[in-house]
Amino acid sequence: MAIKISAEERQLVKLIKKMPVDPKETKKWVETIQDTGLTIELADEIRQKLTDAPDDAKNKILATVELNKIVNHWRLASQKKNFHR
Numbered sequence: 001m002a003i004k005i006s007a008e009e010r011q012l013v014k015l016i017k018k019m020p021v022d023p024k025e026t027k028k029w030v031e032t033i034q035d036t037g038l039t040i041e042l043a044d045e046i047r048q049k050l051t052d053a054p055d056d057a058k059n060k061i062l063a064t065v066e067l068n069k070i071v072n073h074w075r076l077a078s079q080k081k082n083f084h085r
Helices: 007-018 023-036 040-052 060-082
Strands: none
Touching: 007 023, 007 060, 023 040, 040 060
């Protein structure tokens, strides 16, 4: 069952579609995010695959920086939901 994904997860889905990674992998990641949401393990897997991409791949560095930014925003947002006074 699909869940409502956060703004950070929507940004990540857009970024994943532009990454210089195998389209089969990106499709799997998008489906996982839409079905269960983002997890730390999935973020690490995406980061590892992006790191393993060829150095001459288009937008590899920009995608890495953007991925880190989105994951950090996602972590802050998820922790913010758990913080109660």
